Amino acid sequence: MNTLLTSVSVADEEGYPILDASTRDLVGYAPKRTTADLEVLIKTATTAQPGWAVLGHAERSRLMNLVADEIDKHAVELGEIITAEQGKTGGQGEAHGAAMWLRSAANTILDTQVLADDGTTRSELHYAPLGVVASIGPWNFPVMITVWHIAPALRMGNTVVVKPSENTPLSVLALLGIFQRFLPDGVVNGISGDREVGAALAAHPGIAKIVFTGSTPTGRRIVESSANNLARLTLELGGNDAGIVLPGTDIESIADKLFWGAFMNSGQVCAALKRVYVHESLYEETVAALAERAKNAPMGSGHDKSNRLGPVQNPSQFDIVSRLVDDARDSGARIAAGGEPAPELGPLFYRATIVADIEDGAALVDEEQFGPVLPVIKYSDVDDAVRRANGNDQGLGASVWGPDVEEALRIAERMEAGTVWINQHGGVDPSIPFGGTKASGYGLEFGVEGLKAMAATKVIRR
Structure with a gap:
């Protein structure tokens, strides 16, 4: 008892x-x-x-x-x-x-x-x-x-x-x-x-x-x-956190951290990675690496400790997640993994979803999904990626991913967010101040x- x-x-x-x-x-x-x-x-x-x-x-x-x-x-x-x-x-x-x-x-x-x-x-x-x-x-x-x-x-x-x-x-x-x-x-x-x-x-x-x-x-x-x-x-x-993956990044070395930065607690984290901008030279490799992890991450009841992903917490949030993914699909985005409920697990389970070939202006990019979904957006110019990342009215967290830490630091200084992580996303510490900017x-x-x-x-x- x-x-x-x-x-x-x-x-x-x-x-x-x-x-x-x-x-x-x-x-x-x-x-x-x-x-x-x-x-x-x-x-x-x-x-x-x-x-x-x-x-x-x-x-x-x-x-x-x-x-x-x-x-x-x-x-x-x-x-x-x-x-x-x-x-x-x-x-x-x-x-x-x-x-x-x-x-x-x-x-x-x-x-x-x-x-x-x-x-x-x-x-x-x-x-x-x-x-x-x-x-x-x-x-x-x-x-x-x-x-x-x-x-x-x-x-x-x-x-x-x-x-x-x-x-x-x-x-x-x-x-x-x-x-x-x-x-x-x-x-x-x-x-x-x-x-x-x-x-x-x-x-x-x-x-x-x-x-x-x-x-x-x-x-x-x-x-x-x-x-x-x-x-x-x-x-x-709310935090529609953006990440930027820089050219030259070793995707396989960051893929796990990138994935779990977005999907911890099934994406139901204020400071989770909610949209990631990836340089065109690494785009397909990144989408494939994230999709592989989405397909293989154990999902099921939280009472079973072997699972890593649980359900969406409530029906209202489940409907938001479903709506955003359906809108992306209907608008021509590519569903690289997931993209649908998992009713065999329970009524509020939604498969871990990676959405590719999507742009700013899509509801899934502009709105905070707060669920197990990550849109991956291609860019060709780093300055443009920074502009797009900052174009949202929310600014809780952000991240920069790349092999050159000094370059990542310079870009981090330009990101409009309360916390900017380098080669990680979402970690908090009880001794380090945390808060947001903008909305x-x-x-x-x-x-x-x-x-x-x-x-x-x-x-x-x-």
């Missing part, structure tokens, strides 16, 4: 059903809460915040490390819920990753900064808690990204109210239950519910900061909702910059 699951699942009449992404079997019932419940939680968090702040960094860090240890102890149970709800083949790995990120936030040092000291006067920059921080999370990495949101907030003395995605609430509620075992009452609060609850949370005058990971359209609505209370925002929005959002997460984003600055002069 999964005790974490039973601790958060409610009776059917009290909640709404959550289905296994692979099998569509019932996982459990998530509590269906209302805006009235939200009011209670925000008041609770507001009351708890001063006591949590006064504990100080050392004590807060100690308690957060205890939580991280407990997450690791329950990683198998928590991973089972993640895999069931989300469909991924690495649920347990996500749980361990969440523990690692929590420790990083707990142990990162943020010192008071001395701005000036001439022996007569001294000015210092201090970082104070904001108050109550709202976390509105996505369904692709429900547990990991919740920790990304709340760990720095807690470390800096804020309390939190977490609204998970309607698609993956049980794993997040189970995670928050672990936090609540060690932290004072009211410091960590979770509420599952519909979009009305999320909108009310974003607009609530008691919220000092909102952290959101999700689509650009929803991010825009959050900006609008937060205008009246002037809540601070960190928004990590991919603003604000930084992780490391010292992530802690600063959860604090109010205060200058003290004496």
